[in-house]
Amino acid sequence: MKKLFLLLVTFQFSLLTSHADEGMWTLYNLPNAVYEQMKGYGYQLPYEKLYQADDAIMKAVVNFSGYCSGVVVSPDGLVFTNHHCGFEAIRSHSTVEHDYMLNGFYAKTYADELPNKDMFVSFMVEQKDITDQLMAQGFDKMSNDRRSEFLDSIENAMSKDVKAQDSTLRLEIKPFYEGNRYFATTYRDFTDLRLVFAIPKSMGKFGGETDNWMWPRQTCDFSVFRIYADPKTNGPAAYSKDNVPYHPKHWARVSDEGYQDGTFSMTMGYPGSTNRYLSSFGIKERYEENAIRAQIRGIKQEVMKRHMDASEAVRIKYDSKYAQSSNYWKNSLGMNKCIDSIGLIQQKELFEAKIKEWMDSTGLLMTQLNFDQMKRLYAKRLATSKAYMYFAETFSRTDELSKRALKAHNGISPKGKGKRQYITFDDNSETWDYDTDRETLGTLLKNYREKVTDAKYLPEFYQTIDKSFGGDCQKYADYLYSKSKVLKKGARLYPNKKSFMKDPAIMFGLDLTELYMNLRSEFKEVVDSIDLQERYLCAAKLRMEEDLPHYSDANFTMRLSYGQVKEYKLGGVSSGYQTKAPSIVKKMKMGESFEDYKVEPEMIDLLESAGDMPLCFLTTNDITGGNSGSPMFDGKNRLIGLAFDGNWDSLSSDLFFDSQLARCIGVDIRYVLFMMDKWGHADRLIDEIKK
Template structure:
């Protein structure tokens, strides 16, 4: 049961706590058991399809929505398996196919026929087949009377058993079990994965990432944030198959009809996708920890790291291509952490949640429910005990995990599968493949040295790995000199070289010793955090249980956990201090920003884009009511990370856009949904099609999609 450990080792995205009853525009609802009260409200808001159209039958909307490679969402839009997702979701694929000579990030990409569609390693789409509640089966094992390892074994055993049963019907299926409602419920979800996924279309980065970090999480927005892929399948079965040149385009059960009809303020809007993690059942103590021990150190370290990265990327185009995706991933939640903390403090969220907990405590005293089990004083004490270790772990993770190729290899070294004869230990080895095309030594080395110094400045001496003594005694405190020594003397960076793990040369290798020093500190932090993790998790689970029982006359949704969810509401803007936001942007507003590229390079766009967005007539792509070319729009749909690429549907189940961002004014919505301010930013599907048509001349794709 990996998620138990992840709650400790990754940012603490525990299930969150709502201080207010659910609103029509709030909620991430599972589809298979969507409350009838919620469906009835959807109908009142303008949803025109029957209840079963969401989940049941071959033509159910869920059958067009995909988990995109385990980090985003997407939607199938044609009978030949075309998938729309966001540009930033396809960013790594676009980057990996790019070279200085053929820079698809800079220049975009459009496959003119099937033969030009580009395959991708380690990418997939996953369709949800079905979902069921197996809570009684899990808890019937005495689940919460067991230790963490035994709990993991129970989940793994059930998951394997259910997968075996699913495979008797279809060998391409598998089952995942996930905890819902802070572990008070468990659902089993059956999936079918397709691993032959090929890049078909991408706009230039100037459009797909227009506004860059300047506009990230902001409104108004003009970013043309989409990319297009195609699912390929076994030619005999139309089922999943590893990549093969003989595979053919997949013919899906259902695909989303693409609408050219647009929207207006107040129209029904629905988003279906795979939101990653929210924490709305989280206690006030958990929110404080999230602010101080996760968001604050994450933003600090990433800010330092990104300054180094950006300098190297701007100096060398080849380096930029290698690191564009890495920088974007780092910067996204750097800014999110800053914005979330700002919102937490500006609305006094910690105090709001504490007051609500007093309300629960009073209810608990009057009813006796969970009396003697849910203990707010104990919760406060437990969080306080792990506070320093949690903050340090964030500094450690952001400094050493995945921040350079050397660090990555130093950690992987201890988990790699040994090669060579088992009966001859001295001939057993590990070997790193040559991936030098993915990193730059100069950038990585400066990042390492800079972050070494930064880590020391922010954590207690007891959490310093032993190699800091080496830096002081042998290198006179010169971090860069120590990093140069590691890279030059260690065999870790010798790609393609066999590293014999049971020989003295390996054990004395400075990279091996460095990695062991890091593991020692990480294990110490893990031990310290695990000491209180189970009881904190239990208290948070009981808190969620108490809230649901206290409000049992209301429907409640579970926090996001990267399973399929539906959110709904209306198209419309928000009001911030008497300033109406507007609910869509136009081509004119983008051209105005483009003209400011001399002041801000993130508003640069090629001359052809100026020309296309300055057209006097946008034909069928302009809105029939406003007469404008509408680019991006707002709804009050409830989204979070993972929803990127989620289809946005109108009341008839037609695709009107792709969700790609939330707004700065409500970045605390992962832990408290503010129905006044929380908005979903989507790219208008007509803008998507316009770029495919007028820039990409992708006639074959437009014909395949058949937008109406």
């Protein structure tokens, strides 16, 4: 292992030979070659304005609640992110009487701004490479289990040091380059985040699943929040009515100049996960998982949609769940389509053959990287991997009963003492519907039985379904919902009493837990060996191409991506690089017969009055999940848009970046301000942003 790390110490970021705009680059060590390419594309400021200076633009960019990105745009702590990033917050404040999803929301005063439970923004303060520090303490000689314990201890120690200097900071350590290097990143979290402005769902999610991942787009995908702070320190504080708007030292300025074809564009944000170093064997496994995810979510969404269409109350409860599910349902379909269309597995196999030739000629990594062994390991794991995907998509975060049944055996702390200890569940009835939940579970139980044919992956309760319910999965689900206490408001279940295991949902959860533990055990037999081989493969690529700069796969740390405003061509047909108001009006007028394009009549009038106002645009920036809400800057660090999607024709970009087809879709900041002004009449916010 030590040789592997020493190989990577020789990284030389000295030459950029490709003009592809690929890359999700860490900022503190941005290769000079990348910065020079940025300047060639039109970036006009010194490097210090990216990361080091007091007014560096990265200081305005935030991690939005651990799943999106955002940007501070005012001296009073206003944050722009996507509408779909604020979706759950908007939904949680909505009722049938005050439906902010349907009608939108604007807080006309500070007092009207709505607090949000469990939401936050994080500012990155510092990042540094600590690999050498770990190596000096024998990290390369440790087992994987010992490594994990050691990293936790180092992270705890470094966190204490950081907090001793500033109690508002936290530190985390994450692996980069497939675990070949480790970076420590320091953050400051603000947990009092309030909803300020949201447009109606008809505009914030215009086009629905029809247009999701597609181009051209006209979606006005933005929402506005505000950071609140301690009135004495201007620092982080738990929610309090006495908190005041946060006053940042630096915020992003909004540009009203727009862009043209070829204009420099830069995104900064928190991309979640990519796997571009993944082997051909790993991609084959991902392909199988995608197919399973798409199949299960498709039938689950059909149940949800039917109940949502029948009840406004159910729609409000499930809007966010449905959107989250359908987003990656379509992503999985699109990714597999692209894997096939570009022959990605074959491309990876050819590249691995090239690496093998390089190893044979240099002798490097010959005793570590073994493609035959990697193939055997992945083949051994395939059945387990597929079974786990069926398990996760069927029982994990799918219905409330399964969630509580699993929680009863895993991760919930009993209340009380001794024999009187009990488990109870918080009342979250505002987030789910009994009949929708019950039918969802019955439908997915039936599907699991049909798709998982190996008996060892069938939970024991299927024997009960056969013996007591004639094989009818829905009747079994109905029985669970009617007889179990886990869904009853305020019910107490006592683990130390015999009655605990007589509850049918508790027995159901135990069967699921046993299967989950068996799956984990099967994974553990090969996962460490697979991860090690993938780490060696990444090391071989970096060593073989040491004259090129390389970025690490996304891992929800801050990254920069650079590029230009640019169309793409498919089959000789040009996409165009932007959409304008007449294009959305045309779709809106189809709304009576096409639900995803249906809007309020006032929106048609409003957009008809907008002339040729730009709506959305394409850039060559690199994007993946987590980048949603990322600010899109011009060459002077001015905000020109918010990233919200990639395009259907390059949905394999999490695995492979196709510079000819891969595009980032952004909502034009002028469209955002137009809607805030003309629809929301949010004069106080417009004035605040333009200070």
